[in-house]
Amino acid sequence: MVAAYSTEQKLHLLRKGGLSAAENVKGFLDVIRKKNRQINAILHVNNNAVAEAKAIDKKIKSGKAGKIAGLAVAVKSNISVTGLPVTCASKTLENYYGTFDADAIARIKAEDGIIIGMANMDEFACGSSGESSAFGPTDNPAAPGRIPGGTSSGSAASVAAGFCDLALGSDTGGSIRNPASHCGVVGLKPSYGRVSRYGLVDMTMSFDQIGPLSMDTHGAALLLEAISGKSGNDATTMSKDVPKYSQLLKNATKGLRIGMSAEFEEMCSDKRIYKLIEDLAGKFSAATKSSIKKIKLPHVDLAIQAYYPIVYVEFFSGTRKFDGRKYGKKIEDSCGEEVLRRILGGREISRAEHHGTYYRKALKARKLIAEGFEKAFKEVDVIISPTTPMLPHKLGTKITDPRVMYAYDAYTIPANLAGSCAGVVNAGKIEGIPVGLQIMAPAFKEELLLQAMAEIEKR
Amino acid sequence: MTALNPEKIKEQAKAIMDEFVKALDKAGEVSGEIGLEREQATREGKKSKPDNDFRERMLKNAPKKDSDYIIAERKSW
Numbered sequence: 096m097v098a099a100y101s102t103e104q105k106l107h108l109l110r111k112g113g114l115s116a117a118e119n120v121k122g123f124l125d126v127i128r129k130k131n132r133q134i135n136a137i138l139h140v141n142n143n144a145v146a147e148a149k150a151i152d153k154k155i156k157s158g159k160a161g162k163i164a165g166l167a168v169a170v171k172s173n174i175s176v177t178g179l180p181v182t183c184a185s186k187t188l189e190n191y192y193g194t195f196d197a198d199a200i201a202r203i204k205a206e207d208g209i210i211i212g213m214a215n216m217d218e219f220a221c222g223s224s225g226e227s228s229a230f231g232p233t234d235n236p237a238a239p240g241r242i243p244g245g246t247s248s249g250s251a252a253s254v255a256a257g258f259c260d261l262a263l264g265s266d267t268g269g270s271i272r273n274p275a276s277h278c279g280v281v282g283l284k285p286s287y288g289r290v291s292r293y294g295l296v297d298m299t300m301s302f303d304q305i306g307p308l309s310m311d312t313h314g315a316a317l318l319l320e321a322i323s324g325k326s327g328n329d330a331t332t333m334s335k336d337v338p339k340y341s342q343l344l345k346n347a348t349k350g351l352r353i354g355m356s357a358e359f360e361e362m363c364s365d366k367r368i369y370k371l372i373e374d375l376a377g378k379f380s381a382a383t384k385s386s387i388k389k390i391k392l393p394h395v396d397l398a399i400q401a402y403y404p405i406v407y408v409e410f411f412s413g414t415r416k417f418d419g420r421k422y423g424k425k426i427e428d429s430c431g432e433e434v435l436r437r438i439l440g441g442r443e444i445s446r447a448e449h450h451g452t453y454y455r456k457a458l459k460a461r462k463l464i465a466e467g468f469e470k471a472f473k474e475v476d477v478i479i480s481p482t483t484p485m486l487p488h489k490l491g492t493k494i495t496d497p498r499v500m501y502a503y504d505a506y507t508i509p510a511n512l513a514g515s516c517a518g519v520v521n522a523g524k525i526e527g528i529p530v531g532l533q534i535m536a537p538a539f540k541e542e543l544l545l546q547a548m549a550e551i552e553k554r
Numbered sequence: 555m556t557a558l559n560p561e562k563i564k565e566q567a568k569a570i571m572d573e574f575v576k577a578l579d580k581a582g583e584v585s586g587e588i589g590l591e592r593e594q595a596t597r598e599g600k601k602s603k604p605d606n607d608f609r610e611r612m613l614k615n616a617p618k619k620d621s622d623y624i625i626a627e628r629k630s631w
Contacts, residue, residue, distance in 0.1 A: 177611070178611070190615070191615050192614065192615060193611075194611040195608065397577060397578060397580075399574070400573075400575070400577045403570070403571070403574055407567070419617060420617070420626040421612075421616060421624055422615040422617070423615075423617075424617075435558055435563050436566065439560060439564040439567055440564065440567025440571055443564060443567065443568050443571070444571050452575070453575050456579075457574075459581065459583070459584045460578045460581040462586075463581050463582065497570065498570060
C-alpha cells in the first residue's frame, strides 16, 4: 500500500488549508468502512472523530494548533482512551471502556492528533502473529493471507492499509517492530523510560514501551516527539530532555560505525533475509561514508530463554487485577491459550518453593546480555540486523509448540533486555512479502536511530 | 472454540520454563545489582485535577453495582 502523501506533505496540506482535518478523518473512515471487514485491523471506530477533527480545524485556522494537528492516529487496544473500549482484544475486557486517558493519549490530544479508533492486537499482548485476538485475526494488507505479526497487529495493519496517518503500539519483545517488518511500515521501540507507561495495560512491566508506527520515519519521529518525556504518573520515566526528533532528521548521517553480529547471522533461519539486510546495510554504509564492523554479542543466543521467565512472572503479577470484581471477567475463565499459559506458568515458577530461582537466573542472564550491548555500543554507533529470522507464515497455519512462535522474537528481544531503542524500516521483499531491517541504538539516542532510519529509507 | 485444558497447559508451561532456565546455566555469573535503573522509586506527589465524571465511568464498567457501590461476592475469586 503506497500512501498518497508522506507525513510531511500531509501536515503541510493540513496547515495550509489544502485538506481539512475533518476531510482527512472522513477519508480514513471511508477506507475503514470498505476494507476493515477483510483486514480486521480496527476493533472500534471513534464515532466522535469527525466532530473532534472539526474542532481542530478551528485551531489550525487560528494558527494555534499542535505539532500533529489533524493527523489520524489508531491506538492499540491495550492503551487507555477515555470512553473507548480498552479490550486488550480479550473476552476478559470486552465490555470495558477506558476511564482515563493514558499519558501518551493525553499528549497526542494536546498536540491535536485525532484518535480514529482502537486497533486489534494479540490478546493481552501475548503472541507475535496477530492471530490470538478474541475478535478474530488481522490480515496483512501488504501480504494478504499472511500474518501481520504481533502483538501490535492492528496498529501496523492500519498504517499499511491506509486506515490512519499514524498508529500507537506497545513493544515488550518486538511487538511494534515485528508487525512493522511484516507489514512493510516503520515502527520504533523507544528506550525504556522514554515514554510513560501510565495507562498501558502491563504485559511485562520491566520491558513494555509504547511507541509509534507510521508509513515513514518522519511520522514516527513526530509521534515519538509528541508522546515522550517524564511523567509524574510513571516513576520509571527518565527526566532526559525530549529532542525535536522530526527536525533533527534533516541532519546528515555520516561516518557511522555500524555493527553487525556474527551471532545474529547464525540465528537467521531464512538466509535470504540476512542477505537482503546485509546488502542494504552495505548500500547505507557506502552512501553515508560509514563503516561496517563485525561485533560480538555474547549470550545473545540466550535472549529468548532470558526473556520468557521474566515475562511469565511479571505477566502473572500484572494480571491479578483481572478478577472480575471492579470490571471485566476473571481472566483465567475468559482468556485464550497463550494468556493462560503465561499466567499458569508464571504462577508456578514464582511459587515460594522455588525461592525465585527462575526469575533470578533470567534477570542475571538479562544483565549479561545488556552488558554485552553496552560494550558493543562503545565500538559501534548502531547495530543492524534482520527483524525476524523467518518470513511471516500463512494465516491459520497450525502451530502447536509455543516455542516456534517465541522464535520470531530472537532479534527483537535483545533491545528490550538491554533497555535500548530500536526501529524498523522496510528493506524490500522476498516472495512479495515485506522484510524489515532493524537498527538498534544506545538508550536515549533516538535522534541517532531516527536519522539512520531516515537515511536507510531513501535507499 | 476448543475448551482449554489448564492442567496440560500448566505442564507445558513448566516444561518450557525448565528447558529455558537450564539453558541459562551456561550464561555464567554477574556482579552487582540485577534490578532496573531508575531515577526514583515513587511517583511524584503532585495532585491531579479532580475528574468529576470518573466515578460514573468507573461504575459503568462494574459487573454488579448498587447505586454508588460495586458489589462482589466475598471470596468468589
